[in-house]
Amino acid sequence: MSDALLEISDLRTSFKSESGYMNAVAGVSLSLRAGETVGLVGESGCGKSVTSLSIMQLLPKTAKVEGSIRFQGKDLLAMKEPDVRKFRGNEISMIFQEPMTALNPVLRIGDQIAEPLRMHKKLSKRELHDRVIELLKQVGIPRPEQIVKEYPHQLSGGMRQRVMxxxxxxxEPKLLIADEPTTALDVTVQAQILDLLRELQARNNMALLLITHDLGVVAEMCERVIVMYAGKVVEEGDVRSVFRNPQHPYTSGLLNSIPKLIGERERLQPIRGNVPSLANMPPGCRFAPRCPHAKDICHTNHPSLLDVEAGHKVSCWMAEEVAAR
Amino acid sequence: MASYILRRFIGALVVLFGISVITFIIAYAAPGDPARLIVGAKAPQTVVDAVRHNLGLDQPLPIQYIHYIGRLLHGDLGFSYHNNLPVAELIGQRIGNTVQLALASWIVEVILGLPLGIFGALYHRRTADYILSFLTLVGMSMPVFWFGMWLIQNVAYGLGILPLGGVGGISHLILPAITLGVTNMAFYQRLVKSSMVDVMSQDYIRTARANGVPAHRVVTRHALKNGLIPAVTYAGMDIAQLCGGVVLTETVFNYQGVGQLAWQSIENLDFPVIMATVLIAAVFVVVMNFIVDIVYSLIDPRISLS
Incomplete structure (x- = not known):
């Protein structure tokens, strides 16, 4: 996989607590090629945000991050803080769920957008200003000359996300990590922001790691999808392949809980139960307690991530049985 | 903006009017007869009555108050019974000293409290933070008169490098300013620390870090302005209080300021001076509150004055 832009292998992120370390991410491996859009989906608390913050190393000091995160071949986890900083906001950028709180209330919009440029590029004041205006135009903000002088509270949520x-x-990062970029926005604004992300991505040949719980967004935006459950990858593959032929009961469960507008209306089938707590993980397959097909082995041993077809992997004992036949 | 200032000004007048009424009533309800005090214990009653009449003290309270306010509006703070000088002159001699000491003390408080507060926030719940919290608690708990005297004995007298007390130049300011600064800085330290701890966990700090901003710049450029807002509120009250006169410190250092004057006037039942010192302290509070509001609007663009 020499063409991988980002290659994460066996990422384990844990948080120190009173009862020892809690594994929020338990051995996640994934990779992104340049220019590719990958969706990382799962319920709240499945470790998708922690995975993204691990890449940027923005977790609090109580977190322990192990494994390797290679970006263009260089292991970010082996680097010292000042070296990691050269990547943040430069080669790898991130946008967050809450545009309302992610911008500093006491700094002008223009100054905030200029901050990564000040950190990573040597530009004159004039060039800086021009670049900021250009960026605001790029993300479709009207009156950029005025907006640079304004403060976040003067803008709407959608505008703030555009500023972000x-x-x-x-x-011009090579990788953009978008952590639930549209969750906090109105539906009409959501579509605009997704369009904008797609347009910018195509223009800059930028890879996009889209973290979301919204499978509709994944279907619309992504080439590949990675499904996480309780800190582990349970299924990954091309969006078409995974959506048409989901192998993991959890993935099918997620797909079944989307309301259908076409065809006969059926009752929604929610997944029973709740995500297990970090302190109390089942010893075998982590989905076993909620799985309608769980057998004895599911409760005792964890299945490995297995290829079911080209580029489509799943971690489930049912798939292993099929493969063994 | 203009209408805001006008509204604040009218509000300030109401506050000052209220304070003048309250101090007037308290001063006259206090035991002791100023006329008797002026003429001495052995003077015959007829003399006392004559003095009372001259001072207008034999008139009903509301009439006395109206006379007092009338004079006040003409800038006349009255006449000190004890010093035989106009109150305005007495205060005028001392207000400069008090303001100097107030500013010097405030600078010491901020120079100590602000960086230590930021430090405490960055090392929150680590050993350094616990040690610092303990030390600031000690500083906060030291009585001003004890610490002041300790400094006089060990620094001024012991080392012989600074004056023991009195006023005159910067050298006379150092010890009283340190006394007030060390005992008061803890309030800034705690305020700044708790607000910085809160600010450092905000999303926009994560945004700054995600942009590759180094830790020191995250603090100075992205966090500090937000973290200072509670300290500004306190600074307003603090400066007003210091400018109103610090009775204990001025007394310990024999520093001729408004605080010492207030204390002496209370001892001598010198009502016109007592009322003037209270009124001046009130003016400082009103003015500082106004300045604090303006500073708010400068720091935080979400707050507007209109």
């Missing part, structure tokens, strides 16, 4: 995107795009 402009900030993330400032240094």
């Amino acid at each position: 995107i402009a900030m993330a795009m400032a240094c």
Whole structure:
């Protein structure tokens, strides 16, 4: 996999607590090629945000991150803080779920967008200003000359998310991690923001790791999808292949809990039960307690991630049985 | 903006009017007869009555108050019974000293409290933070008169490098300013620490870090302005209080300021001076509150004055 832009292998992120370390991410491996869009999906608390913050190393000091995260062949986890900083906001950028709180209330929009440029590029004041205006135009903000002088509270949520995107795009990163970028926005604004992300991605040949719980967004945006459950990858593959032929009961469960507008209306089939707590993980397959097909082995041993077809992997004992036949 | 200032000004007048009424009533309800005090214990009653009449003290309270306010509006703070000088002159001699000491003390408080507060926030719940919290608690708990005297004995007298007390130049300011600064800085330290701990966990700090901003710049450029807002509130009250006169410190250092004057006037039942010192302290509080509101609007763009 020499063409991988980002290659994460066996990422384990744990948090120190009173009763020892809690594994929020338990051995996740994934990779992204340049220019590719990958969706990382799962319920709240499945470790998808922790995975993204592990890449950027933005977790609090109580977190322990192990494994390897290679970006363009260099292991980010082996680097010292000042070296990691050269990647943040420069080669790898991130946008967050809450545009309302992710911008600093006491700094002008223009200054905030200029911050990554100040950190990573040597530009004159004039060039800086021009670049900021250009970025604001790129993300479709009207009156950029005025907006640079305004403060976040003067903008709507959708506009603020555009500002966040402009900030993330400032240094033309090779990878953009978008953590639930549209969750906090109105539906109409959501579509605009997704369109904008797609357009910017195509223009800059940027890889996009889209973290979401919204399978509709994945279907619309992504080439590949990675499904996480309780800190582990349970299924990954091309969006078409995974959506048409989900192998893991959890993936099928997620797909069944989307309301259908076409065809006969059926009752929604929610997944029973709740995500297990970090302190109390089942010893075998982590989905076993909620799985309608669970057998004895599911409760005792964890299945490995297995190829079911080209580029489509699943971690489930049912798939292993089929493969063994 | 203009209408805001006008509204604040009218509000300030109401506050000052209220304070003048309250101090007037308290001063006259206090035991002791100023006329008797002026003429001495052995003077015949007729003399006392004459003095009372001259001072207008034999008139009903509301009439006395109206006379007092009338004079006040003409800038006349009255006449000190004890010093035989106009109150305005007495205060005028000392207000400069008090303001100097207030500013010097405030600078010491901020120079100590602000960085230590930021430090405490960055090392929150680590050993360094616990040690620092303990030390600031000690500083906060030291009585001003004890610490002041300790400094006089060990630094001024022991080392012989600084004056023992009195006023005159910067050298006379150092010890009283340190006394007030060390005992008061803990309030800034705690305020700044708790607000910085809160600010450092905000999403926009994560955004700054995600942009590759180094830790020191995250603090100075992205966090500090947000973290200072509670300290500004306190600074307003603090400066007003210091400018109103610090009775204990000025007394310990024999520093001729408004605080010492207030204390002496209370001892001598010198009502016109007592009322003037209270009124001046109130003016400082009102003015500082106004300045604090303006500073708020400068720090935080979400707060507007209109």
